[in-house]
Amino acid sequence: MSSLVIILAIFIISLTIMASFLTFRWRRSDNARYMSLKTNTVSRKLSAVEFQVIESYLKNILPQTKLDRSYVSGYPIFPIRDNNVYTISHTITRFSAVSGETQHWRYYLDETEIYFPALLEPFVNQRNTIDIVETSSIPLVIAVNGHSLTDYQQDLLVTPSIKKAEHASIQKNGNSNANLLYLRKETPEEYRLRHSTGIQEGVLMCVGLSLWFLALFVPSPLLPWLMLVSVLFILASFWPFFRLPSARNYLNISCFSGILKRWGVFSEFEPENKKNISLGGVDLIYPVHWEPYVAHELDKNTDVEMYSNGHVVRQGQHLSLNEEERLYPYQRYQKNQMLVVFSILAMLILYLYQPVSLSMRLSFAWLHGNNTTVITDAGELSNIPLREGDVLRVKGTGMCYMPPKSGTLSSPDDFSFLPFDCLGIYWNNGSSLPIPESEIINKASALLTTVNEQLRPMEHARKYNPGLNEVITKSGMILLDNFPQIILKTNALCFKEGDCNRLKNALVNLSNAKSWDNLLSQAEKGKLNGTKVLLRSVSADALGKLVDSTAASFVQQETDRYSILLNSPPPGGVLLISDENRPLVEYPISSFVTYDSNALQQWHELLRQAGMLTHVPFETKGIVTALSEDANGTRHITLHSEPDSITLIRYLGSCLFLAVIMATLIVNGILVIQKKQKNRQRLLRIKQHYDSCFNVKQPPMS
Known part of the structure; x- marks a missing residue:
């Protein structure tokens, strides 16, 4: 019953984690345009008056505004999403766009487009404090710098004629208008450049391998379930390689035509932006390696494709991130680095943690091949070649051995009598030790x-x-x-x-x-x-x-x-030791209680055990896990009991896990080196490509 409860708990936890992950991914893609607004902001609840004013604006004023302003992006759509008002202090960026014969403005807070009512445009400054509500389509500004739509409550109840405000404090850049040519979705190459670095796949792979590792130690009823979850995580790490991104994951790219100028919005007040290039009042953000070449297009009518946040993906006939990724794809190696680090840590645990290192040694031995050897003579066992992983079966007559508690006779208080056990067997062809006399x-x-x-x-x-x-x-x-x-x-x-x-x-x-x-x-x-x-x-x-x-x-x-002398056999022979602290020979357990007896009783118990255990028949078998030889020429052989079916499955799982970890380490280590080399050559080849396109040896300095 307890095993079933544990299995159900693990299953429920796994489902919860997967559901949380999928929900997060869905919310992130669905609400990406709003996330930047909600970061580090102050929020309050929407009042009844504000709600009525917004409803009146969207029903009475906005339909007439649509006839006057041709926004390519959506309009605010009733109802309000969560009845919260977010107060943000931020610079408002706008740029001019032309669609047909109509000029209009688009407003942004960082990467997020917002809808700015024409009634509030005259109150815009260089630095603004605005109140925003989220509609079903696009965030709507309801107040700016202390001026609110509620100030026009009476005007919004009727249907007035809306005139365009011409006195906004946002600076215009002369007649540098940008003509909107079209909108398109980004290409798969552009999506790859913007997409994740493979960390998600690496994390799934590491989690799957970690669960595999834990499955080697959990109770038997949990072993198949944990292995199943491990395999699912490992398979999930390969899913992104075969999954094509959905259409909603591709961002919109706007194509504008206009004259590029060496200035930016408010660049007069920000010296670090004086070298920015602007189009239609919007500062363009270029890839760093484009800087030597963008000057060729200055003061010319140029086609520019960019994201809504101003990041340029193509300019003119030659500069194109799509072509760069197609001809010289960028090699991401963060995932490979993660797997290399994980593999090294796993190898260290396999080596240092004793139960795992035992499985690893046996796995190496099984990969190399093992032999089953049956020995009945101590001399033969002393000379036969053995290696770790061999299966040894031994039968003979020897002496039970237990390492002494102390090796010195400095003080009688340093000793407490302990009877013999058979954790070890000393075996040689000589005569057995005599019964001690004193x-x-x-x-x-x-x-x-x-x-x-x-x-x-x-x-x-x-x-x-x-x-x-x-x-x-x-x-x-x-x-x-x-x-x-x-x-x-x-x-x-x-x-x-x-x-x-x-x-x-x-x-x-x-x-x-x-x-x-x-x-x-x-x-x-x-x-x-x-x-x-x-x-x-x-x-x-x-x-x-x-x-x-x-x-x-x-x-x-x-x-x-x-007792020490009995545990110090003569030179030579073989010492068989169990690495599991279990007796190698079954013998009758004495009812003698050590700590309730006097010194003479302990001596007589020692004599009794010496007579019984210094010449005891034994038969043992196991897997050789360690081999050594001491200074007296005694060969030490450490044995581990032969595994049962479940233990054998665990050992085989350890063997396979070790092979996977080694393959992961080697493959990803090679990939990290190769990808770093390709990325170093990539920028050089791109530079050579653009030099040939612009027919220059050195980019002009401007």
Whole structure:
């Protein structure tokens, strides 16, 4: 049930993302002409009076204005789009256009054409604050610099005769009129120059490959669904190569005929625009590489094709962006750069992240080919040639191996006993290691036995005098009836000077001797034979704990030392290790609890496991993932279990993903280099083409 919920959630999220993307694309193309108006503007709601005035203007005044002004673009059409008024402070650009025998003006805010009522034209300045509403066809100006259509409310209720205002403050450029010849849609070549740089396709491809990568790690029920979504994204990245843009995606291009002048609208006030070329009062915007050639058309009647924002696409007979793109197409490589960066990052993750790097190594091995080898002799396994990816089956008798927790014996506190496991198997043809024996353990055990028998005689069935015991019991005391043996066995365990100082001092105090050496000398000479020591129960408990801790420290050191020695096999042979931290041999699990046992119990558990696991039959199989050899000549072979069907599918997916990433990196890397070289040669060839067209070696300087 939970898997189904996750699948449905992913499916719904994917549909939401796709729907949002398509809606955004539709709104962007449908409302492109209005977007620049809504950026960084102040808006308010349309009042009832303004709504009535606009309705009256559109119904009463506009029909007569159409007879007087021949706008090629549309007129405002009722109703209002969203009842919002947008206040904008901006320069208004207008240029003169002639259609037939009628001259008219077209008004723009940046790239957006607006409808300017003739009633408000006299109030236009060089910098204007205007109120705009959006109609169904074109934005309509309802106020400029404090003058509004509502000021003419009474006049708009009747049908007056509209006269053209001749005193607008927008500067005219003499008689430099532009005759509108025709309108056309941009060509596919011009559309490609203006269109996106392929980033959208690159993003879709990267998202698809990322989902493919994630699908290698998700639970099995999600694997096919995530792979399906990944394939859909990858296919979607190729769709723009086959999809032809719709007609509404092509912008309108206006063709004008007029005399080009070296000035611009308000250029007298903006020194940086003094070199602008204007046509009919509109500053023309040229491609940078056209600058040396546009001067050839100055002060001549020239045909100019441009977008509504003044960007020129063709001028005269020779300068043409359409011909440039057709003869010398511009090579866009941003998408290829994105895919190169993504491929490098994916390769780094494949190399650094261990589970992925394992799949990558196995994928390389499978691409190269792997062998299945069955081995039953340690010598053969030591010498046989192996490589990563080979399938190895081994059967024999070896020793379970576990890397020791620490490699030094600096302090007893540095160790804690850990039993053997079989994460590794050491295998050679030599004899198995002997069961560990320790003289120190025997001495510590003898000391503990001697002390415990005297402190707890009833628990150890020790013979004693019944009458004496009754007296001692009534007095609450404990009798040490063989005190010299405690001294001698303590010296046997702590024979080094500085060992067991606390225990030695305690024994000296109990015997009232001058020093430990003096006490030991008396015990060795037999002068203390038959000496008995009577202790209070509290002192007896303290002595018992002191003996236990002293003996335990020696036993723990020996346990850890032999544990390390058992994990340090002789030189040569083979060490098989699992890289998944799973035992290579199944063996009965002991009920022994390490941390609830004393030092001697841990030692005996070590002996039991050593007897069982130092000579254990094993049979294991797996895929070789690492090969090495240590300084002792032991060959280390790391094995990974053979994959099941699902894991095999993941590995094959990793192999294919790696191949796709490598191909993507190589292909796009080559394309980036080639496209950069072609773009460098493109401008040179275009310059040579225009030089030959204008029949000049050096462009004239103006």
